[in-house]
Amino acid sequence: MLKDLRNRHLSGMIGGQVAICSAHPRVLAAAAARAKNDGTLLLVEATANQVNLSGGYTGMTPAHFADRVARQAADTGLARKQILLGADHLGPHLWRELPAFKAMVQAEALTRAYVAAGFRKLHLDTGRGCADDTRDRLPVKIAAQRAAELCRAAEATASRLCRQPPWYVIGTEVPAPGGALGKNKTVAVTDPQDLMAELAHYKKAFNRSGVDKAWERVVAVVVQPGIDFDDHQAAAYDSQAATAISAFHQQLPDAMTFEIHAADYQSPSALKKMVGDHFTLLKIGPCLTFALREALFALAHIENEIPGLTHRSNLMAVMAQLMHNHPKHWITHYHGSEQELRFLQRYSLRDRIRYYWPRAEARQACEQLMYNLRHPIPQPLLQQFLPDIAGSITSGSLPPTSAAILEIRIQSALNPYAEACLNPAGYE
Structure with missing residues (x-):
């Protein structure tokens, strides 16, 4: 204790x-x-x-x-x-x-x-x-x-x-x-x-x-x-x-x-x-939610490359819109040009984006992302966007699921x- x-x-x-x-x-x-x-x-x-x-x-x-x-x-x-x-x-x-x-x-x-x-x-x-x-x-x-x-x-x-x-x-x-x-x-x-x-x-x-x-x-x-x-x-x-x-x-x-x-x-x-x-x-x-955000965005890139999906999550766009519409959680922390602010909203180590994951729009986009990636992710896309995890999935030491990918990224931090x-x- x-x-x-x-x-x-x-x-x-x-x-x-x-x-x-x-x-x-x-x-x-x-x-x-x-x-x-x-x-x-x-x-x-x-x-x-x-x-x-x-x-x-x-x-x-x-x-x-x-x-x-x-x-x-x-x-x-x-x-x-x-x-x-x-x-x-x-x-x-x-x-x-x-x-x-x-x-x-x-x-x-x-x-x-x-x-x-x-x-x-x-x-x-x-x-x-x-x-x-x-x-x-x-x-x-x-x-x-x-x-x-x-x-x-x-x-x-x-x-x-x-x-x-x-x-x-x-x-x-x-x-x-x-x-x-x-x-x-x-x-x-x-x-x-x-x-x-x-x-x-x-x-x-x-x-x-x-x-x-x-x-x-x-x-x-x-x-x-x-x-x-x-x-x-x-x-x-x-x-x-x-x-x-x-x-x-x-x-x-x-x-x-x-x-x-x-x-x-x-x-x-x-x-x-x-x-x-x-x-x-x-x-x-912040370092833990930063790792979560990294993994979610990597999965969103994978989702964008998978053909034939009827409804995509558009997760990154959804989060950008939420932060634009409700700036109070980052407006006093991030400074710079419009382009610099877009970068910080996504990638700052302060990770002010963590304030927006509880919102209904963010939760819905994450749920859609996980649904779209419910099947095993193709190996070439794992190698492209999650190279540090691809080998563990291929060897069978990590389940080939999006949920497992999110957990291993958080635990790595x-x-x-x-x-x-x-x-x-x-x-x-």
Whole structure:
């Protein structure tokens, strides 16, 4: 479990945990299959803008999301005790156009809903300002107090419902969701002295709010080891640059370890070094839906080459039209000429297209694509558009189905993370 990660590292043992930050059913199914194969914990996290009381962009409330994960895990044969649900970016930022008091009322209601739905790991993300705050990045003292207030709401809900109390993640060094690598392509690593001062503020706020017992269940603090990504590339992990913050791990209180956001698109060797350097909780999402999108588009190209189909999915055109008609999920992230925007909408590493897969038009196009490719795909088309998978299908090690192709592509992105957490470099 999460509370053991820190102790395992202190004792020289190995270990890490991947957090799957995606609501896409095929991503969840692939992750569940990997967890079942490894006999490991499946940690799935829903973000506040993805799953909330209004449905979020997925159309799901916390209870609906919990039910979906449970059903998909059951279909895979994963035991219920191997599933842990987390809530990501719980805080007032979703309602930042409101005054802080009103935004916090909304954030507390959402926190209570997540706890009631069975979510055990809560990321308290309160570092950003609201309409009446003077700064977008809040002073740590204010951020910590708001986090403690959300913790109090969670604790009261768990107690009222006779649920096990949640685990918490705190910290203000939270990168913007979905990749925020700056123009200079470098990322500032967390300073240990700053982190020490931040933790003192949080502990004081928890004590002041009457949730000092919950402090013992803060399993992680978000830190920045120097990684992130933008539209075209990811900043690779540099172990030497993170030496100081890595060494600070042994000074963390109680069960606390490091949680890393925007860990997508790191190489297998970098991931092994990260986990070995005590960055034990790795949150990923866009790299998994990016792999899904790659496979879907490859299948769409194959569909276009198959003669005699009466109704084609036109998947790529459908997605382009959806993003054109409903630009709110990418308009503040992608910049450039009309031609550059078309490229980014399809191929950016930020993968803002993931917001559109839940829409009815996208689901219908995907269903039509899968129906049109229900028969074995001709070998020449596999070689042309999926050369890395063609050999596995030919040899019989991979079923010749579109569903299997999607799953293997998602797992190919997930596998380096799972393997790094099982066996990081330098440890036996």
